[in-house]
Amino acid sequence: MAHVAEWKKEEVKTIKSLIDSHEVVGIVDLLNIPAKQLQKMRQTLKDKATIRMSKKNLIDLAFEDSNVKKENIVGLSKFMEGQPAMVFTDMNPFRLFKILEDSKTAAPAKAGNIATDDIVVPAGDTGFEPGPLLGELQQVGIPAKIDKGKIVVSKDHVVVKAGEEVSKQVAGMLTRLDIHPMEVGIDLKAAYEDEAVYTSDVLTIDDEETLISIQNAFSSAFNLSVNAGVPTKETIVAIIQNANSKSFNLAMNASILTSETTEPLLALAQSEMLALASAVSDSEGALDEELIE
Amino acid sequence: MEYIYAAMILHSADKDINEANVKSIIEAAGLDADDSRIKALIAALEDVDIEEAIATSAIAAAPA
Amino acid sequence: MEYIYAAMILHSADKDINEANVKSIIEAAGLDADDSRIKALIAALEDVDIEEAIATSAIAAAPA
Amino acid sequence: MEYIYAAMILHSADKDINEANVKSIIEAAGLDADDSRIKALIAALEDVDIEEAIATSAIAAAPA
Amino acid sequence: MEYIYAAMILHSADKDINEANVKSIIEAAGLDADDSRIKALIAALEDVDIEEAIATSAIAAAPA
Amino acid sequence: MEYIYAAMILHSADKDINEANVKSIIEAAGLDADDSRIKALIAALEDVDIEEAIATSAIAAAPA
Amino acid sequence: MEYIYAAMILHSADKDINEANVKSIIEAAGLDADDSRIKALIAALEDVDIEEAIATSAIAAAPA
Numbered sequence: 001m002a003h004v005a006e007w008k009k010e011e012v013k014t015i016k017s018l019i020d021s022h023e024v025v026g027i028v029d030l031l032n033i034p035a036k037q038l039q040k041m042r043q044t045l046k047d048k049a050t051i052r053m054s055k056k057n058l059i060d061l062a063f064e065d066s067n068v069k070k071e072n073i074v075g076l077s078k079f080m081e082g083q084p085a086m087v088f089t090d091m092n093p094f095r096l097f098k099i100l101e102d103s104k105t106a107a108p109a110k111a112g113n114i115a116t117d118d119i120v121v122p123a124g125d126t127g128f129e130p131g132p133l134l135g136e137l138q139q140v141g142i143p144a145k146i147d148k149g150k151i152v153v154s155k156d157h158v159v160v161k162a163g164e165e166v167s168k169q170v171a172g173m174l175t176r177l178d179i180h181p182m183e184v185g186i187d188l189k190a191a192y193e194d195e196a197v198y199t200s201d202v203l204t205i206d207d208e209e210t211l212i213s214i215q216n217a218f219s220s221a222f223n224l225s226v227n228a229g230v231p232t233k234e235t236i237v238a239i240i241q242n243a244n245s246k247s248f249n250l251a252m253n254a255s256i257l258t259s260e261t262t263e264p265l266l267a268l269a270q271s272e273m274l275a276l277a278s279a280v281s282d283s284e285g286a287l288d289e290e291l292i293e
Numbered sequence: 294m295e296y297i298y299a300a301m302i303l304h305s306a307d308k309d310i311n312e313a314n315v316k317s318i319i320e321a322a323g324l325d326a327d328d329s330r331i332k333a334l335i336a337a338l339e340d341v342d343i344e345e346a347i348a349t350s351a352i353a354a355a356p357a
Numbered sequence: 358m359e360y361i362y363a364a365m366i367l368h369s370a371d372k373d374i375n376e377a378n379v380k381s382i383i384e385a386a387g388l389d390a391d392d393s394r395i396k397a398l399i400a401a402l403e404d405v406d407i408e409e410a411i412a413t414s415a416i417a418a419a420p421a
Numbered sequence: 422m423e424y425i426y427a428a429m430i431l432h433s434a435d436k437d438i439n440e441a442n443v444k445s446i447i448e449a450a451g452l453d454a455d456d457s458r459i460k461a462l463i464a465a466l467e468d469v470d471i472e473e474a475i476a477t478s479a480i481a482a483a484p485a
Numbered sequence: 486m487e488y489i490y491a492a493m494i495l496h497s498a499d500k501d502i503n504e505a506n507v508k509s510i511i512e513a514a515g516l517d518a519d520d521s522r523i524k525a526l527i528a529a530l531e532d533v534d535i536e537e538a539i540a541t542s543a544i545a546a547a548p549a
Numbered sequence: 550m551e552y553i554y555a556a557m558i559l560h561s562a563d564k565d566i567n568e569a570n571v572k573s574i575i576e577a578a579g580l581d582a583d584d585s586r587i588k589a590l591i592a593a594l595e596d597v598d599i600e601e602a603i604a605t606s607a608i609a610a611a612p613a
Numbered sequence: 614m615e616y617i618y619a620a621m622i623l624h625s626a627d628k629d630i631n632e633a634n635v636k637s638i639i640e641a642a643g644l645d646a647d648d649s650r651i652k653a654l655i656a657a658l659e660d661v662d663i664e665e666a667i668a669t670s671a672i673a674a675a676p677a
Contacts, residue, residue: 092632092652092655092656093652094652094653094655094656094657095655095656095659097656098656098657098660193652194648196648196649198649202649202653203653205653205656205657207657207660207661210657210658210661211661211666213614213617214617214620214621214661214663214666214667214670215666215667215669215670216614216617217554217557217614217617217618217621218621218666218667218670219670220557220603220614221550221553221554221557221618221621222550222607223602223603223604223605223606223607224553224556224557224597224599224602224603225550225553225607226607227597227601227602227603227605227607228593228594228597228599228602229486229487229488229489229593230525230552230553230589230590230593230594231489231525231526231528231529231530232529232550232552232553233529233532234550234625235550235553235607236529236530236533236538237533237538238607239486239489239529240489240493240533240535240538240539241538241539241541242486242607243426243429243486243489243490243493244493244538244539246429246475246476247422247425247426247429247490247493248422248425248479249474249475249476249477249478249479250425250428250429250469250471250474250475251422251425251479252479253469253473253474253475253477253479254465254466254469254471254474255358255360255361255465256424256425256461256462256465256466257361257397257398257401257402258401258422258424258425259422259497260422261422262401262402262405262410263405263410264479265358265361266361266364266365266405266407266410266411267410267411268350268358269298269301269358269361269362269365270365270411271350272301272347272350272358273294273297273298273301273362273365274350275346275347275348275349275350276297276300276301276341276343276346276347277294277297278346279341279343279346280297280334280337280338280341282337283333283334283336283337287297287334294365294369295366295369295370298362298363298365298366298369299366299386301358301362302359302362302363302366302382302383302386303386305358305359305362306359306386306387306388308386308387308388314385314386314387317385317386318366318382318385318386320385321378321381321382321384321385322366322367322370322372322378322381322382323370323372323378324370324372391460391461391464392457393456393457393458393459393460393461393464394460394461394464394465396457396458396461397457397458397461397462398461400458422493422497423494423497423498426490426491426493426494426497427490427494429486429490429493430487430490430491430494430510430511430514431514433486433487433490434487434514434515434516436514436515436516442514442515445513445514446494446510446513446514447494448513449509449510449512449513450491450494450495450498450500450506450510451498451500451506452498452500519588519589519592520585521585521586521588521589521592522589522592522593524585524589525585525586525589525590550621550625551622551625551626554618554619554621554622554625555618555622557614557618558615558618558619558622558638558639558642559642561614561615561618562615562642562643562644564642564643564644570642570643573641573642574622574638574641574642575622576641577634577637577638577640577641578619578622578623578626578628578634578637578638579626579628579634580626580628
């Protein structure tokens with residue numbers, strides 16, 4: 001590195017020492033991240049993670065230097081794009097990804113943005129008095145009319161489909177309607193830990209799915225315990241109830257009189273009789289007076 | 294109600310619900326059988342799916 | 358349910374629910390009466406107030 | 422319910438639900454076996470699909 | 486489920502639910518009694534009020 | 550439920566649910582393995598179609 | 614589901630649900646532990662209250 005400026009050497013050294021002193025190294029793209037939000041993010045991650053911007057070639061040099069100790073870290077290189085930055089942390093990379101995702105905020109759409117999801121203008125009162133806005137709404141295909149002195153969108157309307165570009169006209173409209181359809185935040189492109197490079201699709205955690213998995217695990221175990229008659233402190237009551245219900249069902253359905261089923265069976269007989277009586281109640285003379293009442 | 298119960302006995306025993314059968318049950322219970330009522334009941338039951346009618350009975354007997 | 362229906366006929370006709378009466382209803386229905394089931398019925402009903410059993414079990418015909 | 426539970430043991434053990442088997446369970450429980458109740462139980466179960474009877478809820482929901 | 490039904494018989498007969506009693510019921514049903522299962526059952530039942538468990542059970546078949 | 554969960558791990562990993570395997574999981578979880586509970590578990594599961602037992606709701610449907 | 618079950622064992626044994634503990638259970642089950650899956654699980658569980666998830670599951674836990 002004979003021709004390399006001293007500050008660059010220093011920078012590479014600093015990055016390398018950050019890499020060496022953290023379990024996890026992530027790559028993010030800070031292009032399009034407003035300074036204010038970056039500031040907030042740094043605040044959120046304080047004590048947990050460090051974000052450091054640098055030049056791509058210097059980061060690469062640091063990766064190469066570190067690759068001896070942290071095998072495969074050079075694999076992060078290809079995920080650098082835009083304004084690349086590194087995140088250093090000892091947090092589990094999945095955790096880091098989740099924190100970054102959860103701190104994303106809504107932002108107004110700008111002309112040229114690509115919609116990540118369908119952008120919907122919801123039905124309802126816009127809060128605007130009748131005026132030129134009505135025509136503008138209709139021009140971009142939003143079903144709108146005047147109702148009780150306000151401009152009202154008559155039904156939900158998708159103005160931009162997922163993957164499509166937001167036009168200048170629509171962007172302006174959405175902003176006036178106070179709809180902020182874009183998500184702004186730091187995307188963790190990839191993270192390195194312990195010789196493995198995890199990409200964002202791997203790092204995605206679905207909370208709903210986790211919850212469902214837990215519930216399924218519990219129900220499955222619970223069912224197995226009860227149905228196989230393996231008593232545990234969590235299931236013994238259900239096991240008793242299951243045995244009792246099945247026995248009760250058998251006695252009732254086979255019309256076997258027992259201490260528990262005699263009264264319900266009598267009631268059932270009466271109830272069936274009333275039901276049948278009501279089925280023939282339209283026919284004159286079929287019922288005795290007692291039943292007609 | 295005795296007439297209805299008589300019909301239900303026959304139904305649950307899979308026997309024909311006819312005048313003679315209903316009558317003999319009513320009489321076996323020590324009652325005087327009223328022929329016209331039996332006729333009316335049999336006629337009325339002709340159009341009824343007894344199984345279905347019984348199934349609509351809703352019981353909420355809380356076992357003590 | 359035949360045995361129970363038989364008991365209900367006797368109950369609603371205000372007749373004594375005893376073995377002989379139940380038996381003759383069952384036989385009137387063209388069934389072979391099973392003495393043990395009749396005995397079990399009578400025994401089970403001994404401690405039960407039928408009127409109360411009917412009344413306290415919230416019974417209702419299902420709304421059509 | 423002891424007799425029903427006895428039948429349930431035999432059913433879940435895939436054993437024949439007959440008088441002798443029910444009786445020995447009842448006696449093993451330290452109870453005096455009532456032959457006529459056992460006979461009545463066996464008779465009542467004769468035509469019943471036990472698996473289905475167990476699984477079919479016997480009590481309908483109370484009408485609201 | 487044989488073991489739990491054995492316990493239920495003892496409970497409904499007002500007998501002590503202990504290893505010996507459960508074992509003799511299981512054997513009366515013609516089964517080999519598994520001591521470890523009996524022990525596990527007795528242990529699990531120790532902290533449970535069977536009467537209360539039954540009373541709070543919504544009596545109905547498990548939905549398939 | 551630890552023992553049940555241990556069985557579930559083995560089941561979902563398609564491993565044999567035997568004493569040794571359950572025991573090593575229980576111990577890996579930092580628990581003292583209770584041999585008799587493990588034996589009871591294995592015995593109870595012997596004749597059970599686990600897949601079916603898992604899928605069958607164990608809870609009685611509460612009447613609405 | 615093995616990883617979830619491993620977490621459930623630790624939860625029900627009141628042990629810490631961390632990478633090392635999950636890993637040793639998975640390995641005790643005779644499986645190759647996949648570090649990334651374990652890491653993902655641990656991260657996912659950090660925001661989930663297992664006790665609450667269980668309580669709100671279709672099967673309500675038996676009252677203690």
